[in-house]
Amino acid sequence: MSVFGGPAWQRVEDGQWYFHNFATEQPDFNWDHPDVRADFLTTLRFWSDRGVDGFRIDVAHMLTKDLSEPLPSRAELDAIDRSTGTHPLIDRDEVHEIYAEWREVFNEYDPPRTAVAEAWVDTPERRARYASAEGLGQAFNFDLLEADFDPAQFQAIIDDNLAQAKSSGSSTTWVLSNHDVTRHATRYGLPPLRGRAVKQGTEWVAAGGPADQLDRERGGRRARAATLLLLGLPGSAYLYQGEELGLHEVAQIPADHRQDPSFFRGAEFDGLGRDGCRVPLPWEPDGASFGFGSAPAHLPQPQWFDQYAVSLQDRDPSSTLSLYREALRLRHPLQTGEELEWIETGRPDVLRFARPNGWEVVTTFGDEPFDLGDAATDVVLAAAPLDHSRMPGESTVWIAPQSLLD
Template sequence: MSRNWWRNAVIYQIYPRSFVDSDGNGIGDLAGITSRMDYLAGLGVDAVWLSPFYPSPWADGGYDVADYRDVDPSLGTLEDFDRLVAAAHERDIRVLIDIVPNHTSDQHEWFRQALASPAGSPERDRYVFRDGKGHAGEHPPSNWESRFGGPAWTRLPDGQWYMHLFAKEQPDLNWDNPDVRAEFLDILRFWSRRGVDGFRIDVAAALVKDMSEPLRDVVGGEGTTGLDDLAANPDHPFLDRPEVHDVYREWNKVFHEFDPPRIGVAEAWVQNERRVRYTRTDELQQAFNFEFLRVRWDAPEYRRVVQESISGAKSVGTVATWVMSNHDVVRHVSALGLPAETDLRVWLSTHGTHPAPDLELGTRRARAAVLFTLGLPGSAYVYQGEELGLPEVADLPVEVLEDPKYERTNHKEKGRDGCRVPLPWTRDGVSAGFSTEPGWLPQPEGWGERSVEAQEGDEESMLELYRTALRLRREFAADESFEWEPTHNTGDVLAFRRADNILVLVNTGSEAVPLPVGEVVLSSIKLDGDTLPGNSAVWLRVG
């Protein structure tokens, strides 16, 4: 197994509850993932990343972890996990798992101990507890906001407040505490010994906080992302602190206790110049490129982000990492079918009706995005169902919503459930082959016509486009060369060369452009003549 397999890997994100249900309870599970390992191998991915499967009260989709060394009974057992890893490795597919180090569940044994212990105790020091402001401590210790809306503090009956950047059921850990640091080093070793190849690190930029008194206020507040917060607060008290890199230097040493070394992937919503620090040679190997994800089909902006990302990665000896969708954002088939100025949070609150997305346009752009993203040097992440061209299910009835954002924002934000609807595998069936029962989130009418079964063997389907693109990508992906093609890289057209004289041409405009002379290797749309239509892409082999 190559030590640097991750540099050009395509990694497929699995949201376990929504992938395949093997036991008929309407919830996807680990055995279901194992049963579809041949599908993943046939798709052509190099690795899978599993979103959390740990024991959890599921207050936030499993990102509220009650036990970091076990499997939630609704998803299986440790033996099921071992079988999944073995099945993946038999097919030369690596396995990454989510690790959630910023916070635990309020049901975690440590937090139970903290609640049962007095203020100032060692048990409470594992978390972020503070006295409140005001005459009787009745006000939160700071103006810090939860990412799910409302204050980032909850008061206990004894008068102290605890910090939670997310839901109140997710108390933040204190990363200045040596017990916390030692615990996660042991967790990394536990899963690495079970064959895990790497870790996606949730909220990687927020672990270390500046808790020096008085706590500093944050400019911005509710509804902002890390990118926005850092622009207004360059010395942020709890995001992207310089001290967080000491944590990942410790983790890097643990990664290198194994052969091949395990890898770490940072979920860090920070600008490029700050993001690359997480991928220095003695820290992590990858960091998600959320600036790329946020671009809405705009060639000049893509050009800037791609150039800065590749240059930044090279400066620290790594490669860029590309992603178009994940379990936290509106699926890009829908996003790319909306006007660029659309606020997706507001759009979700209208159940996806104002405006209605042009799914034909969104699908056409998403097909071009496949060739664009997979044509770039570095690693690419694919979110489950992306290969089926699934749109966002924006009209889920409010009574089935599980995302805590919905309640925490007083129903202003609908949340992320619409991109987590269970996958369709067959045309027919009560849940389109996902389960023998209805899934934990309802699938929309006609979901089966977007299924694997419906697309299998159809050369014009999204599924077959992904399969072909992933197969062809292997021919030039190992070469990290990249060069803008100045003749065509202008205006609405993105044009760059890769190895073997592959020219990637992406037309983000609406008008057709001349097609350079060359052999068409793959196109996102059926070509007719010597032009590349708008909202399409092509791989050409040129002289």
Template sequence: MSPDPSLPAARTSGSDWWRDAVFYQVYIRSFADGNGDGVGDLAGIRARLPYLAELGVDALWITPFYPSPMADHGYDVADPRDVEPAFGDLAEFDALLAEAHALGLRVTIDLVPNHTSDRHEWFAAALAAGPGSPERARYVFRDGRGPDGAEPPNNWPSVFGGPAWTRVPDGQWYLHLFAPEQPDLNFADAEVVAVLETTMRFWLDRGVDGFRIDVAHGMAKPAGLPDMVPMEDTGLLDDHGPGDLRFDQDGVHAVHRRIRAVLDEYTDRMAVGEVWVSDDARLARYLRPDELQLAFNFKLLTADWAPDELRDAVVHSLATVAGTPAPACWVLSNHDRPRHVTRYGDGELGTRRARAAALLQLALPGAAYVYNGDELGMPDVEVPDEALQDPIWERSGRTERGRDACRIPVPWSGGEPAYGFSSRRATWLPMPEGWAPLTAEAQAADAGSMLSLYRSALALRRTSPAFAGESLAWLPAPEGCLAFRRPGGLVCLANLSGADVPLPEGRVLLASADVGGGVLPADASVWLQA
């Protein structure tokens, strides 16, 4: 498959290509179904690679496609060096990789080091071998407390609800920070680290360009596994602060140094960490020269649509990376959090604000991640109780609905479900009626659509010298507005004031709303060449 000569050249050559790359997150189950079973797969991704090249992204992040019982939709990995048959096989992956590279697209994949599936051969061996065995040492097994060891070894809660411990028939307990089907590995065990390195080389040797490290602030556990400050989990990852002993332990950095050492054996490979640590200084530790190349900073994702919150998110994110070799890494939505269209107000209001937020995100210096469907303005969808699949729903006693609302399949074409996502109407999560205007096909034909806005923004970001430099300077702005300038001359003004504001001087490069009258409407952003 040859690159389309009409497309801008992909910015994927040279070392440190990730520093200003735009990554597109493919949640594999929901992106495109190639075999008609209602679930997305590798063949579906392959078929949509030209769309992604035309969109103008630089790289993909594909969520786990490894063999898995799907207790947590692929993040419970039974074999990290193969492909789940429902998604394809290794030959299909190799073909996807080759075709993506031919189109100038880098490919990064999920690495899930903190835990395995309970169906992994190691865990079966641990259960069979019994207490004190080398097989059990690969995981975190402990004797219980109380009479006959009938109480969990400590008070840690699972992120998905309930206790973080499950008892096995011989009386011991094993740790699972997530679902019981996801036993935590013991990274104090040398074999665990060595096998992680082998898994990385397996994929790097095939040609993948890097990894997204799942739960990158996990892996290390404190000595003695003491009780922690009691806290209620929301069912979603978050930073609960220094009292939460489950995450961000100092020992995790030794694991990241081992990960980085493997990456450095290859040319132009990278890793980005899912690090739910909100303290700037602690997050910066993951970005030291011998650790991660990038770490998600979730402040933009968690900020409300308010000028002080958005500015604070940008200021803290830039402060985090200021003393490190890493650039900032911006994300508005992902598969674990409500989509920003919905967070910002849903409907027409949420869409208008999401258009403005897209220009704000893509104007910032550093790397950016776009979640599949962001470019279409997809909202969250209320999933009927009987169709919910996230383990959080059952683990919370059906009090937390989980993350299914932001994982609805992507609509591609047509007027009825499944909108070209699958040849089958019944998809793994149900798609709503009324999405015909949201499809990629409909939006591609509309110069004013969200998809057209993203395509224009990504083309400008890739080709305009106005985006040069890795810093920004804040500019005076009307009350309720944010304005900054990049060293190359790009000025971004975001209007959250609730009223029209006059456009600054400069040539308009792109706007999220009509600025023909010389004013920027409320809930809109504009790019200008100073």
């Protein structure tokens, strides 16, 4: 079975068959063939010569395969241990020989080109192999992307991934949204999953995106708070287009306008597909596609996009876009060693940590305000305005002495 549903084998006119883990338009290459490996090295050099900084390797754990007969059934595949490096399709040990060749190419450049793996593997030890200095150098950590807006979950994930990064010698990564999941502004406005094994947001989209099930304002507020926490963490942060505008998921896309292959092939995990987070951005509050082009966009944009337009947020210092820009500006001088120390707050719904240079991050996950005391005078950025020394619930502040910014 294909990941997107339906058969993974496609027959062509001359009677031969080809394998596709995903869509029929995406045939899997034979990585045992030296010409395939050489061609990809040519591609990496082509773009590196043109100045790209790095590469995101999609489905990095599913390049190499063992398709020797007899081929296992789906049930047999599902029963095979995926942590041994010998699964026929997933996370095979020999994939790292390919990435070692790629790393040699990346290191030919000054500065060396970066790379990050999208590797959905079963153990931290397996993920660390993709993040090694001899391989791609980084691997996405999707744990926060799958978490509820919950202080205990966030703290455990942060501790766990910093420990993994230290043991592997790589820099950890953080991400809240991407092209495969419901936007985090929407996820945080829906009831928490509390461990249910479903993809957050898919049930809401399947129900037609009912307004009474989504607290848009709360979701947006929590998203701003979570983003400032993420950008204050040690390691690399990855942002997904549109989150800097505070965009929500677009749920109401007619079937004849959907484009995600997983929708057409009946992939259950993705529900109605991933088109809702891929709708083109609104640049202007009006026009056929809100400034995206002169004609309607390839995915329909809802009317509420007008209030999230770049041109409106660009001149509003309190907008989400302005918050992102200021956070990224401050993050440069504030960056320091990739460590943190938790500071006791006396409240389970408030997390506070300090970086080695004295930069502190405080996040309130509950509804109640939190009094920063004298530290309020050193607040350099806040997801929401303070009331004297009190920060509101569901917010984040950055605290730093002026000497770090001079």
